[in-house]
Amino acid sequence: MRRVTSATDPLPHPPVPPAVSPDRSPPTTSEAAPAAPPPDTAPRWSLPALIAIMVLAGVLYSWNLSGSSLNSFYSSAIYSGTQSWKAWFFGSLDAGNFITVDKPPFALMIMGLSCRIFGFGTWQMMLPEVAAALGTIWILHSSVKRVFGHAAAAVAALVLALTPITVAINRDNNPDTLLVLLMVAGAALALRATRDDRLLPLLGSAVCFGLAFNTKMLQGYIALPAVFAVYLYASRQGWKKKAVNLALAAVALAVASFWWATAVSLVPADDRPYIGGSTDGSAWDLIMGYNGLGRVLGGEGNGVGGGGGGSFAGTAGIGRMFNDVLGGQISWLIPFAGVALVAGLVLRGRAPRTDPTRAALVLWGGWLVLHYLTFAMAEGTMHPYYTTALAPGIAALCGGGGVMLWRALRGGDARWSWVLPVGLAVTGVWAIVLLRRATGWNTWLWPVVGVVMVLAIVGLFVLRSASSGVRVRLLGASVAAAVVAALAGPTAYAASPAFGSSSGMMGGTNPTAGPSTGGGMGGPGGGGGRGGFGGGNGGPGGQAPGGTQQGGQAGGEFPGGAGGQMTPGGGNGELPQGGGAPSGAPNGGQGGQQGGTNGESPGGAQGGGESGTAPGGGTGGGGGMGGGGMGGADSELLSYLEKHQDGATWLIAVSNSQSAGQMILSSGKPVISMWGFTGSDRAMTLAKLKELVKKGELHYIQLGGGGMGGNSSLNQEITAWVQKNGTAVPESAYSSTSSSASGSGAASGSGSGTSGSDASGTDTSSQSNQSTVYRLDASDVS
Numbered sequence: 001m002r003r004v005t006s007a008t009d010p011l012p013h014p015p016v017p018p019a020v021s022p023d024r025s026p027p028t029t030s031e032a033a034p035a036a037p038p039p040d041t042a043p044r045w046s047l048p049a050l051i052a053i054m055v056l057a058g059v060l061y062s063w064n065l066s067g068s069s070l071n072s073f074y075s076s077a078i079y080s081g082t083q084s085w086k087a088w089f090f091g092s093l094d095a096g097n098f099i100t101v102d103k104p105p106f107a108l109m110i111m112g113l114s115c116r117i118f119g120f121g122t123w124q125m126m127l128p129e130v131a132a133a134l135g136t137i138w139i140l141h142s143s144v145k146r147v148f149g150h151a152a153a154a155v156a157a158l159v160l161a162l163t164p165i166t167v168a169i170n171r172d173n174n175p176d177t178l179l180v181l182l183m184v185a186g187a188a189l190a191l192r193a194t195r196d197d198r199l200l201p202l203l204g205s206a207v208c209f210g211l212a213f214n215t216k217m218l219q220g221y222i223a224l225p226a227v228f229a230v231y232l233y234a235s236r237q238g239w240k241k242k243a244v245n246l247a248l249a250a251v252a253l254a255v256a257s258f259w260w261a262t263a264v265s266l267v268p269a270d271d272r273p274y275i276g277g278s279t280d281g282s283a284w285d286l287i288m289g290y291n292g293l294g295r296v297l298g299g300e301g302n303g304v305g306g307g308g309g310g311s312f313a314g315t316a317g318i319g320r321m322f323n324d325v326l327g328g329q330i331s332w333l334i335p336f337a338g339v340a341l342v343a344g345l346v347l348r349g350r351a352p353r354t355d356p357t358r359a360a361l362v363l364w365g366g367w368l369v370l371h372y373l374t375f376a377m378a379e380g381t382m383h384p385y386y387t388t389a390l391a392p393g394i395a396a397l398c399g400g401g402g403v404m405l406w407r408a409l410r411g412g413d414a415r416w417s418w419v420l421p422v423g424l425a426v427t428g429v430w431a432i433v434l435l436r437r438a439t440g441w442n443t444w445l446w447p448v449v450g451v452v453m454v455l456a457i458v459g460l461f462v463l464r465s466a467s468s469g470v471r472v473r474l475l476g477a478s479v480a481a482a483v484v485a486a487l488a489g490p491t492a493y494a495a496s497p498a499f500g501s502s503s504g505m506m507g508g509t510n511p512t513a514g515p516s517t518g519g520g521m522g523g524p525g526g527g528g529g530r531g532g533f534g535g536g537n538g539g540p541g542g543q544a545p546g547g548t549q550q551g552g553q554a555g556g557e558f559p560g561g562a563g564g565q566m567t568p569g570g571g572n573g574e575l576p577q578g579g580g581a582p583s584g585a586p587n588g589g590q591g592g593q594q595g596g597t598n599g600e601s602p603g604g605a606q607g608g609g610e611s612g613t614a615p616g617g618g619t620g621g622g623g624g625m626g627g628g629g630m631g632g633a634d635s636e637l638l639s640y641l642e643k644h645q646d647g648a649t650w651l652i653a654v655s656n657s658q659s660a661g662q663m664i665l666s667s668g669k670p671v672i673s674m675w676g677f678t679g680s681d682r683a684m685t686l687a688k689l690k691e692l693v694k695k696g697e698l699h700y701i702q703l704g705g706g707g708m709g710g711n712s713s714l715n716q717e718i719t720a721w722v723q724k725n726g727t728a729v730p731e732s733a734y735s736s737t738s739s740s741a742s743g744s745g746a747a748s749g750s751g752s753g754t755s756g757s758d759a760s761g762t763d764t765s766s767q768s769n770q771s772t773v774y775r776l777d778a779s780d781v782s
Helices: 046-062 072-083 085-090 106-118 122-148 150-162 164-170 176-196 199-221 224-234 239-266 283-297 299-305 334-347 356-377 384-410 419-437 445-462 469-499 635-643 657-667 686-694 712-725
Strands: 700-704 727-729 771-775
Touching (some): 046 122, 046 150, 046 164, 072 106, 072 657, 085 106, 106 122, 122 150, 122 176, 122 356, 122 384, 150 164, 150 469, 164 176, 164 384, 176 224, 199 224, 334 356, 334 384, 356 384, 384 419, 419 445, 445 469, 700 712
């Protein structure tokens, strides 16, 4: 009698008898196509396939990292953490510990430790990020394999590795890569706890989600309802035992989640930095406001970002994931994942309550639905790269659900013979729609995808009952063709961050993949959006891609070398010593101009303002959003400030964290961000400024130049006092080209903000979007 192959073998096979569920309760004979457990012995191709996928992912995530634009906001905080353990613990932007970033510091702690061990540099900073990204693929593969088999695991790993926005964010130093790793680990451990009736994996799951909370706060909890529901419903333990275990897990979750916020609250406010993003300087306010309900509801709890989500990711609504901004980043396989989820649940409809296959479908399906609804309906700040959190759910459903649909197709039941072909057809049509949105970009690809998908579907349907010989090989070729057609589009997008000329909108601040397909903050999205932050040179060392970048990133040089030991001062492998000048700085162009179609600025470079050249560096992009300051800092100004620092703790105080971050990276010295990342933090008050000046801890402050707004009343109060008591530093004192830069100042950005204008409107530099540096000494404080 001929041996029947396993459901997870790569080649087609005849129908197999229903398998016995791991809980030893056999399914009813009326089930159309029950999922088979993985074989005891892995097929020979399984490990090589996983290794190949990991190598492919490693190349996509790490190729030319030294030439990529990282987020200078986080880069400066990581650097500061290498200079001060206090800054490392609090996640301070500057080593003087004036203000923190607007996220909990766990991801920064990991990258900071890497830089403390290996030295500060792009590769040293990104090593933990790349490792976390590869770890996520391995964990997802392992989890899917335990339930759906090796073929499903390979598909899931490949889909995750090639998701465009996942590739883009995994090449950046934002915390989302570590966030996804921790959430996937938590979900995988929860499934193991449900399947094996063990407490330890459940506690491990709780700790992982708690650490995810300390990576990006409430976003780390989005999948928790699905985890809770699966364990509560599908575990074989009694209700009393489950309640006790869940209570213990809740304790572990609380400890892992709130240890940092509790520790911060125990430190007196005068002895800790201001918590960026909060309204009162406390971590608890950050949790509930800016990084909590403010992200979903917008409004006051989200600072200036509230209600502005559409600027980055389109208008909030149920179809947001399919719009011009997000469609090419994440939506390629959402339709197929939805079909696989619904069909899989129907196929397992009569399985026992403890069925592990249905538990996995509910968990990963719940993961996808919860993240989808949260991001689609969010009224607060919504960046495209947030959607990388959807990718594990999509990948698991495509792998596990896809194998279930394949078995149903081969099962001989006519009711299921059409489901897989329909799912693939919808996937192919949507891929063509997405590819055609990118006008003039790889125009040959969408016809190829369409033809290959049609041939694959015809082959699957016609040859679905093949059992041997040439027909089986043709059926296998049809399966391979379907996978290639489904992944061709996302693969082309995913390759662009590593091998193309773009790291997305605003460089490392808002990374995306693929071509520009509309407007929205100078990157993908509807026409007429404002230009993106110019420059984006957040990472140290290396050469940035030249030319115009998607989303308005102007080409510019990363002063210094690629990687290597990095210390302040310049030279190969050292901290940036120039690069693109921030908008509004001497030799830096005026940014913040209104965008044209597809986010182009009037100057012609997509999303950016006019460009300029900073001494010692390459071209700097103009700043959008009222003065992004994402180019490199002006080296002449920094040299002057260092020469006249006179023992002060901070080199200078500037309006926002983007400008401060660039100055920190360029000088290696602490710089104060008075208003934080959004420009709305109340970190600096007049009383605090006077105290710093009186103690000799700060001598210079920069006013005007737009910035990112700032608290209006505090801004005007400080501006009026500084103008009255400080001494303006003439631009000629530090700029060798001041006479040719009459339209520029020394600070970052132009824009519509009122920074630098006093109540009487006498600050002419502010009115003309220039900036002025003032010197303050203890004698100036009355």
